[in-house]
Amino acid sequence: MAVSLAPAAGTKPAFRARTVVARRTARRSLRAAVLWGYVFGITVASSAFSYNTIYKTAAERRRLDLVFGANRAVAALFGPAAHLDTVPGFTAYKSSMAVMIIGAVWGLLHSTRLLRGEEDAGRWDLLVSGETTLRQAVIQALSGFAAAAALVWLITFAITAAVGRASSVRIGVQASLYLALALVSSSVIFLAVGTLTSQLAASRRRASSYAGVVLGLSYGLRMVGDAVPGLHWMVWTSPLGWVEELRPLTDPQPLALVPIVAFTFAVALAAVYFAGRRDVGGSILPERSSREARLRTLTGPLGLTFRLMRSSMTSWVVAVAIGGLLVGITAQAAGSTVVGSSVEQVFTRLGAPGFGAKAFLGVIFVILAMTVGFQAATQFGMMRAEEAGGRADHLLVGAVSRSRWFLGWLVAVALSLLASSLAAGLFTWIGASLQGSGVGVGSCLAAGVNIFPPALFILGAGALTIGFLPRLTGAVMYAILGWSTLAELVGGFVAESHWALDTSLFHQMSAAPAVAPNWQTSAVLAGLGVLMAIVGHQALLRRDLEQE
Amino acid sequence: MARAADFAIRTQALTKRYGDVGALVDLDLEVAAGEVIGYLGPNGAGKTTTIRLLLGLIRPSSGRAEIFGVDCHRRPVEAHQRVAVVPGEANLWPELTGAETLHLLGQVHGKVDDAYRDELIGRFELDPSKKVRAYSRGNRQKVLLIGALMSRADLLLLDEPTSGLDPLMEQAFRVSVGEARERGQTVFLSSHVLSEVEALCDRVAILRQGRLVESGSLSEMRHLSAVTVEATVAGEMPELGGVSGLSSVAVEGKALRCQVHGPIEPLLTVLMQSGVASLLIREPSLEELFLALYGRNSDHAGEH
Numbered sequence: 001m002a003v004s005l006a007p008a009a010g011t012k013p014a015f016r017a018r019t020v021v022a023r024r025t026a027r028r029s030l031r032a033a034v035l036w037g038y039v040f041g042i043t044v045a046s047s048a049f050s051y052n053t054i055y056k057t058a059a060e061r062r063r064l065d066l067v068f069g070a071n072r073a074v075a076a077l078f079g080p081a082a083h084l085d086t087v088p089g090f091t092a093y094k095s096s097m098a099v100m101i102i103g104a105v106w107g108l109l110h111s112t113r114l115l116r117g118e119e120d121a122g123r124w125d126l127l128v129s130g131e132t133t134l135r136q137a138v139i140q141a142l143s144g145f146a147a148a149a150a151l152v153w154l155i156t157f158a159i160t161a162a163v164g165r166a167s168s169v170r171i172g173v174q175a176s177l178y179l180a181l182a183l184v185s186s187s188v189i190f191l192a193v194g195t196l197t198s199q200l201a202a203s204r205r206r207a208s209s210y211a212g213v214v215l216g217l218s219y220g221l222r223m224v225g226d227a228v229p230g231l232h233w234m235v236w237t238s239p240l241g242w243v244e245e246l247r248p249l250t251d252p253q254p255l256a257l258v259p260i261v262a263f264t265f266a267v268a269l270a271a272v273y274f275a276g277r278r279d280v281g282g283s284i285l286p287e288r289s290s291r292e293a294r295l296r297t298l299t300g301p302l303g304l305t306f307r308l309m310r311s312s313m314t315s316w317v318v319a320v321a322i323g324g325l326l327v328g329i330t331a332q333a334a335g336s337t338v339v340g341s342s343v344e345q346v347f348t349r350l351g352a353p354g355f356g357a358k359a360f361l362g363v364i365f366v367i368l369a370m371t372v373g374f375q376a377a378t379q380f381g382m383m384r385a386e387e388a389g390g391r392a393d394h395l396l397v398g399a400v401s402r403s404r405w406f407l408g409w410l411v412a413v414a415l416s417l418l419a420s421s422l423a424a425g426l427f428t429w430i431g432a433s434l435q436g437s438g439v440g441v442g443s444c445l446a447a448g449v450n451i452f453p454p455a456l457f458i459l460g461a462g463a464l465t466i467g468f469l470p471r472l473t474g475a476v477m478y479a480i481l482g483w484s485t486l487a488e489l490v491g492g493f494v495a496e497s498h499w500a501l502d503t504s505l506f507h508q509m510s511a512a513p514a515v516a517p518n519w520q521t522s523a524v525l526a527g528l529g530v531l532m533a534i535v536g537h538q539a540l541l542r543r544d545l546e547q548e
Numbered sequence: 549m550a551r552a553a554d555f556a557i558r559t560q561a562l563t564k565r566y567g568d569v570g571a572l573v574d575l576d577l578e579v580a581a582g583e584v585i586g587y588l589g590p591n592g593a594g595k596t597t598t599i600r601l602l603l604g605l606i607r608p609s610s611g612r613a614e615i616f617g618v619d620c621h622r623r624p625v626e627a628h629q630r631v632a633v634v635p636g637e638a639n640l641w642p643e644l645t646g647a648e649t650l651h652l653l654g655q656v657h658g659k660v661d662d663a664y665r666d667e668l669i670g671r672f673e674l675d676p677s678k679k680v681r682a683y684s685r686g687n688r689q690k691v692l693l694i695g696a697l698m699s700r701a702d703l704l705l706l707d708e709p710t711s712g713l714d715p716l717m718e719q720a721f722r723v724s725v726g727e728a729r730e731r732g733q734t735v736f737l738s739s740h741v742l743s744e745v746e747a748l749c750d751r752v753a754i755l756r757q758g759r760l761v762e763s764g765s766l767s768e769m770r771h772l773s774a775v776t777v778e779a780t781v782a783g784e785m786p787e788l789g790g791v792s793g794l795s796s797v798a799v800e801g802k803a804l805r806c807q808v809h810g811p812i813e814p815l816l817t818v819l820m821q822s823g824v825a826s827l828l829i830r831e832p833s834l835e836e837l838f839l840a841l842y843g844r845n846s847d848h849a850g851e852h
Contacts, residue, residue, distance in 0.1 A: 120642075202681070203642070203643075203681075287679075287681075288679075289678055289679055289681075289682035290645065290675070290677040290678040290679065290682070291645060291677065291679070292677070293645050293647035293648045293651065293676070293677070294648065295647075295648060295651045298644075298648055298651055298652050298655065299655055300652075300655050300656065301656070304641070304652060307643075307644070308641065308643070389639050390635065390637050390639040391639050391640065391641055393603075393605060393633075393635055393639075394635070394640070394652075394653060394656065394695075395656050396603075396604075396605060396624075397603045397605070397628055397631065397633045397635075398628055398653070398656035398657045398658070399625055399628055399629055399656065399657065399658045400625070400656055401624070401625045542607070543607070544605070544606035544607055545600075545605045545606065547637075
């Protein structure tokens with residue numbers, strides 16, 4: 001079969017050569033941009049249509065607005081609610097926080113993958129050896145990201161505008177454009193942040209971690225600003241806070257675009273500046289190219305696994321501890337507004353009945369369980385990366401059996417998850433006790449241990465998949481996480497959707513400390529995780545190692 | 549009769565298929581302990597597949613492979629105890645230093661000749677304090693070479709071991725393989741560098757499209773190809789039409805250049821009639837053998 005590599009007729013080869021990075025970035029972003037545009041649009045559509053189904057009468061809508069509009073617990077978790085007695089108000093409220101977080105995570109992971117990840121793999125050398133420089137290549141990559149973000153915006157806008165034409169929704173074209181802009185803002189900000197950290201850090205993992213810290217701080221600052229009376233100014237110190245302050249469909253504040261645009265441009269400019277001041281493959285933040293050998297723990301596969309996971313483990317435990325501390329601090333203020341409101345019903349549906357700090361923390365620990373589940377997926381994904389990258393071969397051609405290698409990873413990841421779970425319990429208690437919430441250390445630690453079994457289940461699912469379909473290991477773990485998270489979000493707010501909640505992994509655990517942990521259920525979850533790991537282990541022994 | 553354990557490597561009808569594609573088909577290969585064998589073939593011929601099957605990293609579709617009499621698939625860890633490997637891709641852990649990587653490889657293998665390791669570090673001029681991330685491709689290759697050689701394993705499986713090395717380091721590699729041979733270690737050398745194989749190996753095996761097409765010592769294999777004859781006669785150039793086995797005949801005055809397949813005596817007898825002023829007979833290099841073999845097989849392939 002003849003394959004033509006010549007440029008298409010009518011194109012200018014020089015122009016093509018000088019825009020190859022931009023076109024490649026845009027092309028590699030296309031699928032994700034279409035996917036996320038569709039997801040964002042569908043999120044808006046489902047929120048808009050579900051409103052009329054759930055809240056049928058004007059009285060129900062006014063009650064919803066009165067209760068949620070003034071609720072600091074809800075504001076801390078999902079952002080401030082306004083005009084919930086209208087379809088646009090509810091739609092903006094339901095869509096914004098989830099899309100903001102998903103968009104930001106996608107932005108930082110996507111940009112660090114296409115920039116520092118490609119540089120790590122040596123492919124950037126080929127691109128930069130063409131008719132471009134590193135600085136120009138980064139400008140091109142930013143152009144590609146801008147094109148991708150514009151596509152997300154357009155698709156989100158198109159779906160929103162189409163939905164807005166329905167008589168039961170009524171969202172105008174201009175409002176749809178503005179809502180879509182607000183929804184895509186966090187992606188744009190974190191695409192730029194990821195581009196900058198890719199210049200600063202010497203590895204993709206480190207670049208993603210730095211951008212993740214910015215995201216974590218952003219979320220934490222806006223959460224404190226929304227939850228604690230008198231500290232609302234803190235919202236304006238956070239990029240996610242600026243996005244929140246755009247207030248689409250309710251009380252639009254286009255002024256909040258100023259810090260968003262200024263920050264994004266400043267970050268992008270800094271990225272371009274730093275790109276011109278470093279070598280290809282190098283980084284701005286110094287990384288010593290040589291050091292004394294540290295051999296004490298490098299005694300075999302398990303020691304190596306701990307060494308490889310060390311920075312990831314530390315980052316996750318610290319992030320979960322800081323998150324726990326912050327939500328612990330807000331628990332008393334946030335939980336006090338739950339009493340007697342329909343938020344109580346939402347919390348009850350999520351498995352945390354009652355009111356006060358304990359109920360609030362019950363929901364918070366569900367979110368922490370999702371976080372630790374995400375940690376399980378990322379860290380076990382490192383094992384697959386070891387196999388795919390051919391590094392596992394060095395161990396398995398020695399006196400290390402596949403069983404020993406596999407068990408080493410399972411043990412290391414499980415210990416890392418346990419550490420995060422305990423940190424979540426301990427630091428949430430410290431935060432809560434600083435505000436005199438009255439939640440005991442035992443309850444918080446038990447709640448921390450309670451989020452460990454769902455993470456073990458995800459780890460087990462990953463172990464099962466790596467045994468049979470190694471290339472799908474990450475996809476399966478993230479699919480379980482994604483579905484369960486979506487089910488919690490939808491099921492929590494829509495009374496008719498209890499079936500959705502029932503399919504969520506996190507709904508199977510007790511929402512401690514709101515209720516006592518159900519250790520029997522936890523044992524079943526953990527047991528299923530172990531069982532899947534055993535089956536995965538047997539399959540691993542019988543298959544070829546697969547490199548990519 | 550030779551026992552199974554006398555062979556460093558023994559495969560019987562070893563086959564690996566990916567769907568309908570045979571990456572390796574019915575490989576029967578025996579490598580005696582202490583032998584240095586070159587394993588040749590173009591890209592995609594099945595060389596790396598053979599090594600990965602020998603290491604138990606992939607499962608055979610059929611057939612079996614043994615290392616020192618131990619089944620590579622059923623008892624891989626036991627088989628690995630006498631093996632050290634340089635894989636085809638120099639993928640290492642970027643955050644470890646060279647010293648840490650060598651230490652880890654030693655721990656994994658279970659035995660290291662520390663003095664020899666230090667000697668190899670000096671011979672290959674490796675700075676072990678550097679992180680792997682900061683190493684060039686050639687330096688990463690050196691780490692793998694040192695990691696394999698320092699174990700003094702009974703069998704060295706080397707997949708393109710000099711890839712990325714400069715000529716001086718290639719020389720250091722040849723010295724190291726020579727030392728391994730003197731110690732009685734078996735070396736299985738998969739390589740594209742034919743001069744390297746010619747210099748180091750007692751025997752070569754040649755793969756094509758997953759099948760073993762030739763195997764033997766270089767002298768045995770030379771009989772498979774033509775020798776080149778360059779002669780000048782004192783008198784008139786005799787009639788060569790009746791001489792069998794000649795090809796690529798070029799006559800210029802009293803000078804003759806041609807290839808001879810089979811016995812050379814008939815040509816010499818004819819030339820002697822005119823008096824031979826000078827005569828040069830050159831055996832084919834491995835490269836010529838390789839190219840001749842592939843040219844021949846490609847022609848056959850083209851006929852199908």
